[in-house]
Amino acid sequence: MRSRCGDSPYDGRHRDHRRIFAAQMRPSRRWQLRFSLTHPRVRSLRCSPPPRAGGTWITKSLGAGPEASVLTMTRIHKSVREYDVFARKARVDPLHHVGRVVAPDDDLAQAYARATYDEERWVEMIIVPREAVITVTAPGEE
Amino acid sequence: MTKPAPSGVSDLVLSLADCKQLLGLRYAEWCSATPTLEADIAAAAMGLDDLGHSRVLAGCLSELGPDPRGPERETDPAAYRNVAFLDDSWTEWEQFVAANAILDTAFTVMIESLVEGEVEVLRTRLRKMLAEERYHFLHGRSWLNELGSSPSVELAWKEAVEWFGPEGGDLRKRLAAKLERPEPKLEIDWKAWDPVRRRTRPGAIDKRTFDMLRGLEERRYGVVRAETPARG
Numbered sequence: 471m472r473s474r475c476g477d478s479p480y481d482g483r484h485r486d487h488r489r490i491f492a493a494q495m496r497p498s499r500r501w502q503l504r505f506s507l508t509h510p511r512v513r514s515l516r517c518s519p520p521p522r523a524g525g526t527w528i529t530k531s532l533g534a535g536p537e538a539s540v541l542t543m544t545r546i547h548k549s550v551r552e553y554d555v556f557a558r559k560a561r562v563d564p565l566h567h568v569g570r571v572v573a574p575d576d577d578l579a580q581a582y583a584r585a586t587y588d589e590e591r592w593v594e595m596i597i598v599p600r601e602a603v604i605t606v607t608a609p610g611e612e
Numbered sequence: 613m614t615k616p617a618p619s620g621v622s623d624l625v626l627s628l629a630d631c632k633q634l635l636g637l638r639y640a641e642w643c644s645a646t647p648t649l650e651a652d653i654a655a656a657a658m659g660l661d662d663l664g665h666s667r668v669l670a671g672c673l674s675e676l677g678p679d680p681r682g683p684e685r686e687t688d689p690a691a692y693r694n695v696a697f698l699d700d701s702w703t704e705w706e707q708f709v710a711a712n713a714i715l716d717t718a719f720t721v722m723i724e725s726l727v728e729g730e731v732e733v734l735r736t737r738l739r740k741m742l743a744e745e746r747y748h749f750l751h752g753r754s755w756l757n758e759l760g761s762s763p764s765v766e767l768a769w770k771e772a773v774e775w776f777g778p779e780g781g782d783l784r785k786r787l788a789a790k791l792e793r794p795e796p797k798l799e800i801d802w803k804a805w806d807p808v809r810r811r812t813r814p815g816a817i818d819k820r821t822f823d824m825l826r827g828l829e830e831r832r833y834g835v836v837r838a839e840t841p842a843r844g
Contacts, residue, residue, distance in 0.1 A: 546758075574758065582653070
């Protein structure tokens with residue numbers, strides 16, 4: 471039986487190893503990167519918040535062959551901001567916090583918020599840059 | 613009584629449906645391979661949106677006159693009326709961004725034009741797409757600004773202009789205005805333009821994608837059931 475991951479019709483078609491990510495990788499590297507959330511090193515990278523003052527970090531494959539599996543990090547966005555996402559399902563409901571997104575600008579933050587928190591039929595969704603929030607009281611304060 | 617659709621509208625809608633279907637599939641191919649986790653999720657969401665739009669557009673064909681889909685779509689990949697940029701899987705992130713920013717927006721510009729037009733079924737059914745496409749546009753434009761110009765962007769722009777056709781001056785201006793970029797100076801050989809496929813470049817979608825569109829790719833992974841002997 472033909473394996474879904476090996477013996478791919480894409481095998482050997484794309485030789486440019488300078489690319490950052492590609493959907494069509496040779497099997498060994500594709501396994502590692504397409505299933506990056508199960509790969510310990512990449513999972514910790516992609517599922518953790520990016521450095522606050524830095525940028526969004528991505529992995530980059532080095533080397534010229536399929537055996538090259540050394541991963542290093544490179545910066546794709548010069549700087550990113552955190553946004554809190556609020557939404558409500560009905561006009562009578564108050565807005566409530568549904569999550570957060572990290573993006574380099576307001577446009578991408580809107581697109582990411584809509585794509586990530588689209589599990590309900592919201593009547594309203596807003597995003598607020600975290601830096602615009604003024605803390606009145608914080609946990610642990612008297 | 614509703615007015616009959618002008619001739620050529622069903623051909624245009626089929627081309628739009630094919631482009632949207634291929635665009636959705638190409639987005640989906642990248643849904644675990646983009647530079648950031650958020651962009652992975654956005655790729656998956658946009659892929660679903662565009663596959664849905666394709667279904668809605670194809671559903672409009674029965675109300676636009678004779679169906680332009682012939683039996684050749686089962687045997688000839690060149691029967692699909694997609695832009696050449698979508699023929700093959702993208703190997704570079706910048707191709708994704710070029711298609712997302714330029715081609716997806718070009719299709720939206722055409723949908724806006726159809727929504728503003730006189731064909732009632734298109735005026736009513738396509739309106740919701742514009743709300744969803746807003747997020748595709750924000751995503752594409754932002755990443756385009758991030759990456760800047762590239763050969764993929766230039767190619768996507770050329771193919772968008774070709775897809776609008778030789779009479780698409782207003783659409784070209786609207787696309788440039790939306791993207792807040794000047795119209796590029798392009799040399800297009802309109803004599804080589806295929807008015808049915810709305811492109812100049814020959815070629816067709818790759819075999820694997822063609823098989824997948826016809827349901828053949830999935831069958832390879834299906835469970836083979838042993839034939840049950842007939843009861844005597």
